Amino acid sequence: MPRSLQRWLPRTAYSVYILSMSIRHGLLALLEHGPRYGSQLRSEFESRTGATWPLNVGQVYTTLNRLERDGMVAQSGEDEAGHALYAITDTGRSELRSWFETPVDRSSPPRDELAIKLAMAVGAPGVDIRAVIQSQRHHTVNAMQDYTRLKAQALAAIESGGSQERDDVAWLLVLEQLIFQTEAEARWLDHCEVRLIRLAAAAGRETGTAAPPAPVTQAPAAAAGPRRPRPD
Amino acid sequence: MSERLSQQPQSSQPPVLQLQQLTRVHGSGATEVHALRGINLDVFPGELVAVMGPSGSGKSTLLTIAGGLDVPTSGRVIVENTDITTADRKTLAALRRRSIGYVFQDYNLIPALTAAENVALPRELDGVSARKARGEAVAALQEMELGHLADRFPDEMSGGQQQRVAIARALVGDRRLVLADEPTGALDSETGESVLALLRSRCDAGAAGILVTHEPRFAAWADRVVFLRDGAVVDQTVRSQADSLLSGQAAEL
Numbered sequence A: 001m002p003r004s005l006q007r008w009l010p011r012t013a014y015s016v017y018i019l020s021m022s023i024r025h026g027l028l029a030l031l032e033h034g035p036r037y038g039s040q041l042r043s044e045f046e047s048r049t050g051a052t053w054p055l056n057v058g059q060v061y062t063t064l065n066r067l068e069r070d071g072m073v074a075q076s077g078e079d080e081a082g083h084a085l086y087a088i089t090d091t092g093r094s095e096l097r098s099w100f101e102t103p104v105d106r107s108s109p110p111r112d113e114l115a116i117k118l119a120m121a122v123g124a125p126g127v128d129i130r131a132v133i134q135s136q137r138h139h140t141v142n143a144m145q146d147y148t149r150l151k152a153q154a155l156a157a158i159e160s161g162g163s164q165e166r167d168d169v170a171w172l173l174v175l176e177q178l179i180f181q182t183e184a185e186a187r188w189l190d191h192c193e194v195r196l197i198r199l200a201a202a203a204g205r206e207t208g209t210a211a212p213p214a215p216v217t218q219a220p221a222a223a224a225g226p227r228r229p230r231p232d
Numbered sequence B: 001m002s003e004r005l006s007q008q009p010q011s012s013q014p015p016v017l018q019l020q021q022l023t024r025v026h027g028s029g030a031t032e033v034h035a036l037r038g039i040n041l042d043v044f045p046g047e048l049v050a051v052m053g054p055s056g057s058g059k060s061t062l063l064t065i066a067g068g069l070d071v072p073t074s075g076r077v078i079v080e081n082t083d084i085t086t087a088d089r090k091t092l093a094a095l096r097r098r099s100i101g102y103v104f105q106d107y108n109l110i111p112a113l114t115a116a117e118n119v120a121l122p123r124e125l126d127g128v129s130a131r132k133a134r135g136e137a138v139a140a141l142q143e144m145e146l147g148h149l150a151d152r153f154p155d156e157m158s159g160g161q162q163q164r165v166a167i168a169r170a171l172v173g174d175r176r177l178v179l180a181d182e183p184t185g186a187l188d189s190e191t192g193e194s195v196l197a198l199l200r201s202r203c204d205a206g207a208a209g210i211l212v213t214h215e216p217r218f219a220a221w222a223d224r225v226v227f228l229r230d231g232a233v234v235d236q237t238v239r240s241q242a243d244s245l246l247s248g249q250a251a252e253l
């Protein structure tokens, strides 16, 4: 499975947030398979997540230092090539177990630029909120198309059964998370648009003015023209 | 995958379907509804186009006209070089039977026929021998993992199973144009996905497809997503540059 491609995947604010929360635990999970050195951890982390959230070696060593300070990993000699190896400790193991057992916190949502943008677009002079919604929908659905193509590739790789199957499955799960995430956004945009249309229609009825929201692009003039007899 | 990527619409290949300045007005006078207002759309061999839009935006109208089941008020519908708005009935009937596969939300299975007979019917109408048609039907059902239902009648199957039989029927034989209106409606998420994968693989094999859906996750299987509003195309996605990366690397797979 080609990996360099995945660097193309957008790094959203959300993924950066997830990343900072989970590098520690991600590294612990990898160390549970046995002692490893820094750049080895980096490449294993990336192959599990399809490099959706690229790490640099500096981040890995910073995180290892903190884990060592907190007693969750310990240095454990060197391999033949002289790489300093790290091993998980019992404290680290119990931390890892409780990470798997504890749900990820969703109660303090990360700041979402899109939600803020739409909130600000409501009633903003000179802003066509339906155009704002459509341009976001375009972008979101386009991203979903790309994720879906990558997913089809991952599925094909899994079906053809390769040596990297575990990585491909892990990558598939990450891609599907991105697909469901973007899907939720697309659905929410649909919902916002329908709600705004209803509210505008209700407001129009109250003031007695017909107030359908302006279309994003004007329908071609011909469309409004008189009925043409059907050619027979 | 590499096969799919090599099947991208080639400008050298003419579109399977062309909609030109298509309009459709339902009713007249005070009750007049402009369901379509000047739609232009070309669908090329190998291409799957998803059509999205709010309820009432004209998606089903577009699909039924594209399939020759309804006629436009004005404009042209060209399927494989034949203008079906002016074609004689015989030509139209043959085209509908041979070239076009439909999946509609109400599955339209014939209650008196078994699953295999339903799927075989369009092929038999094409003049394929009953035996060959039955063989193709069973193969199509197996492809949808429905082989065990071949001899059941529609009222002996769940809604989702009936829907998949209807899809098998739409895809049996060599359909050049596959039209699907909310084909995943009655299906759970996983089954819906398998329907999309099947539709995708048909297009990868060279068919042209239009998929109407409310589900962004299913629309994402398409090469292009067209957004309708009030009977007009307001926007559409194009394939991103990720493609060049993908096609460059497909060889590594």
Ligand SMILES: Nc1ncnc2c1ncn2[C@@H]1O[C@H](COP(=O)(O)OP(=O)(O)OP(=O)(O)O)[C@@H](O)[C@H]1O
Binding pocket: B026, B027, B033, B034, B035, B053, B054, B055, B056, B057, B058, B059, B060, B061, B062
């Ligand atoms: N036979 C008909 N007579 C009158 N109006 C019709 C007829 N068929 C459709 N319409 C109107 O044409 C418009 C487009 O309908 P259409 O069924 O194409 O919408 P749609 O996008 O498929 O909606 P949905 O998502 O709800 O299926 C609607 O306003 C509908 O009420």
Ligand SMILES: [Mg+2]
Binding pocket: B059, B060, B061, B181
């Ligand atoms: Mg419809």
